[in-house]
Amino acid sequence: TLGLVEVDLEIQSIEEQDWEVEWRRFFKPVWATPHIVVHPSWIPVQTTAAQIALVIDPKMAFGTGGHESTQLCLAALEKEGCSDRHCLDLGTGSAILAIAAAKLGARHVLGLDIDPQAVENARENIERNGLEATQVEVRQGGVEEAAGQRFDLVLANIQSHVLRPLLVQIRDLLEASGRVVFSGLLGREEEAFCQWAEEA
Numbered sequence: 001t002l003g004l005v006e007v008d009l010e011i012q013s014i015e016e017q018d019w020e021v022e023w024r025r026f027f028k029p030v031w032a033t034p035h036i037v038v039h040p041s042w043i044p045v046q047t048t049a050a051q052i053a054l055v056i057d058p059k060m061a062f063g064t065g066g067h068e069s070t071q072l073c074l075a076a077l078e079k080e081g082c083s084d085r086h087c088l089d090l091g092t093g094s095a096i097l098a099i100a101a102a103k104l105g106a107r108h109v110l111g112l113d114i115d116p117q118a119v120e121n122a123r124e125n126i127e128r129n130g131l132e133a134t135q136v137e138v139r140q141g142g143v144e145e146a147a148g149q150r151f152d153l154v155l156a157n158i159q160s161h162v163l164r165p166l167l168v169q170i171r172d173l174l175e176a177s178g179r180v181v182f183s184g185l186l187g188r189e190e191e192a193f194c195q196w197a198e199e200a
Contacts, residue, residue, distance in 0.1 A: 027058075030065035032074040036100060038065025041128060052103045055128045056094050059121045063094035073097055073157045073183040080179060082106040085152035088173060090143060090166075095122035095136065097155045099129050102136045106153075111138040112145050143169045150175045157183040160193050167200035 029039035038054045039045045047053045058064045065071065077097065083105035089098040092111030101109045113119050122138045139145050143166050151173050156163060163170075163182065170180060185193055 027064060027066075030071075032065050032071040033078050036074050036078060038074075038096060052100070054096060054099050054103070056096050056099075056125055057121075057128065058094040058096075058125075059117070062091075062118070063096035065096060069157050069184040070096060073155060073181055074100055076181045076183070077101060077104065077153075077155065080153065080181065082153055086150070086175075087153045087155065088112070088146055088149075088151040090154060090156045090170070091158045091162075092122050092138060093118050093157075095125045095138060097157065098122070098136050098138070099126060099131065101153070101155070102131050103129070106135075108134075109136045110146060110149070110151075111136060112141055112143065113138070114140065114142055116140055142166075143173070146173055149173060150178070152178050154178065154180045155183075156180060160185050160189050164193075164196050167196060171200050 024040065024042065027040050029037055029043055029045050031037050035051045036054065037045050037047060037051065038056050041055050041057050045053055054065070056064060063070055074097070077100055081104070082101045084107045087101045087106045087109045089101065089109060089111040092098050092113045095111050098109045098111040111122055113122065119138055119140045126136045126138065152175050154170055154173060156170065174180065
């Protein structure tokens with residue numbers, strides 16, 4: 001009477017595997033832009049002097065370069081430029097955007113994430129890319145961890161329902177000429193999200 005369709009379910013047991021090794025089979029280098037390639041540490045890539053390679057082993061953190069929202073953010077970051085800028089990567093995940101900002105010339109990058117596993121993974125990836133903690137700093141916590149600082153560029157690849165209550169705090173972190181790159185939003189949310197941003 002609820003109008004639900006019938007669904008056939010199939011259940012099977014899968015033997016225990018080394019999932020840390022198993023997922024690696026599906027992770028390949030990704031050219032997010034013609035100048036930025038993301039690749040795992042076990043698959044080397046060739047780049048020219050005009051290209052940058054981001055070495056990312058994501059483990060349980062978000063950010064392999066394969067997701068469209070990450071690629072859009074990398075493309076925007078490349079277009080926007082971040083030379084000598086103070087940047088914030090909100091919800092840093094694997095630190096893919098923070099590392100890209102540093103390699104594109106940012107003066108300093110702060111990455112924030114509420115997930116302790118992501119923070120640990122982000123720090124590993126920063127070291128894997130030959131960057132110092134003074135260039136890219138990662139802290140566990142939300143936007144409040146950056147309170148009192150000012151940023152030239154904020155990167156926020158986060159779903160809209162998480163971003164909406166943070167918009168005023170993000171505004172307060174921006175320099176007068178600061179910019180924000182939002183990604184992870186759905187096309188159908190554009191009008192509402194733009195209105196929320198304007199109100200903030």
